[in-house]
Structures are given as structure tokens and as C-alpha cells.
Amino acid sequence: MKLKLVVIDDHPLVRQGLILALSSEPSFEIVGEAGTVRQSFEVLQRTRPDIAIVDLRLGDSSGLAIIEEAKLKQSGCKFIILTSSGSERDFLYAEQLEVSGYILKEALPDEIIHAVRIIGQGRKYYDPRILEIKMKGETVLNEELTPREREVLAALGRGLSNRDIASQIYVSENTVKKHVSQILAKLNLGDRTQAALYAYSKGMVRDCL
Numbered sequence: 694m695k696l697k698l699v700v701i702d703d704h705p706l707v708r709q710g711l712i713l714a715l716s717s718e719p720s721f722e723i724v725g726e727a728g729t730v731r732q733s734f735e736v737l738q739r740t741r742p743d744i745a746i747v748d749l750r751l752g753d754s755s756g757l758a759i760i761e762e763a764k765l766k767q768s769g770c771k772f773i774i775l776t777s778s779g780s781e782r783d784f785l786y787a788e789q790l791e792v793s794g795y796i797l798k799e800a801l802p803d804e805i806i807h808a809v810r811i812i813g814q815g816r817k818y819y820d821p822r823i824l825e826i827k828m829k830g831e832t833v834l835n836e837e838l839t840p841r842e843r844e845v846l847a848a849l850g851r852g853l854s855n856r857d858i859a860s861q862i863y864v865s866e867n868t869v870k871k872h873v874s875q876i877l878a879k880l881n882l883g884d885r886t887q888a889a890l891y892a893y894s895k896g897m898v899r900d901c902l
Contacts, residue, residue: 724740734759
């Protein structure tokens with residue numbers, strides 16, 4: 694039985710190149726393509742693919758919006774993010790959405806085909822270069838954050854307010870705010886929600902204050 698695939702990318706040449714490469718594999722069937730978020734929703738609903746390969750950046754939109762919507766609709770489709778971004782933050786968001794694959798666009802066609810095969814078997818595939826970035830990020834976390842900042846970050850991951858954190862580690866709320874600001878700056882995160890997701894992805898939520 695062939696795997697039904699959809700390719701979503703806003704660059705026609707990239708999209709057609711992917712389709713050409715994937716079509717060379719006899720066990721794959723390309724059932725649709727799209728270049729925008731709106732087109733993507735229509736194609737996914739109409740074709741019901743097994744796997745969708747989604748560009749992370751779709752013009753001014755994000756491919757993650759497609760995955761979020763599909764998850765809400767309890768779609769059985771598995772998603773592979775294909776991107777030129779090596780950002781750990783982008784990978785973190787995709788990981789939180791439980792994507793089945795994350796591949797850099799510099800990957801060779803054989804690597805993408807291999808990834809699709811693996812994901813079709815119910816496993817996950819993350820680009821080795823992304824895993825290296827993730828490991829480096831964990832090293833930076835350990836080296837740059839102070840023990841107190843790691844403690845506060847773990848608390849953010851548990852959803853605690855500044856007041857609750859202050860009460861548990863016996864400091865003022867202003868001190869907690871300063872710690873939070875330092876954490877966001879060091880990890881290049883936009884807000885405490887992103888910090889909470891980061892802490893969760895690193896397994897810090899299990900940490901107790």
C-alpha cells in the first residue's frame with residue numbers, strides 16, 4: 694500500500710523539486726500540493742494524506758499554523774517540517790506540536806525519502822544537524838544560567854506565577870521578575886510562555902523547588 698503524500702511550500706521550484714524527488718519512490722503517491730496556508734487546509738481535507746511535508750515559512754505565515762489546525766481537527770496525518778532555519782526555537786515549537794519529522798532544506802533527496810519511509814513506519818526523524826543544535830542548546834543552558842535561574846525556569850515550566858515562585862524560594866517578587874528577565878535574555882526567548890515551553894522540552898518540569 695502506497696503512502697499518500699502532500700507537499701506544502703510557497704516556492705514553486707522547491708515544491709516541484711520535492712514532488713519530483715518523492716515521485717521516484719514507488720511506495721509513495723503524491724496526492725496534492727499547496728503554496729499557501731489556505732490552500733493547505735483545502736488540500737489536506739480533500740486528500741486525507743498519510744504524511745504532509747510542510748515548509749516552516751509560508752510567505753508571511755507559518756507552516757506550524759497548518760499543523761495546529763490539523764491537530765485540533767484530530768487529523769490522522771503525520772507532519773514533516775522542511776525548513777532552512779536551524780533555530781532551536783523553531784525546532785522547539787515544532788516539537789511541542791509533536792511533528793513526526795524536522796528536516797533542513799539542505800538535505801539530499803535520498804535523506805528526505807529515507808525520513809518519509811521511517812515516519813511511514815510510525816517512527817520519528819529529526820535532521821542530525823538539528824539534534825546537534827539542540828545538544829548545544831542544552832550545554833548553553835547548563836553553562837549560562839545560574840542555579841537560581843534554572844530553579845526559576847523549572848518553576849515557569851510548571852506554570853507558577855511570580856508570586857508563587859517568590860513564596861517557594863523565599864525571595865521578593867521583584868527578584869523573581871529580574872530572574873525571569875535574565876532567563877529570557879540568555880535563552881533569547883520572547884516571553885514567559887516560551888520559557889515555560891522551553892523548560893518543558895528540556896525535562897525541567899519534573900524538577901522540584
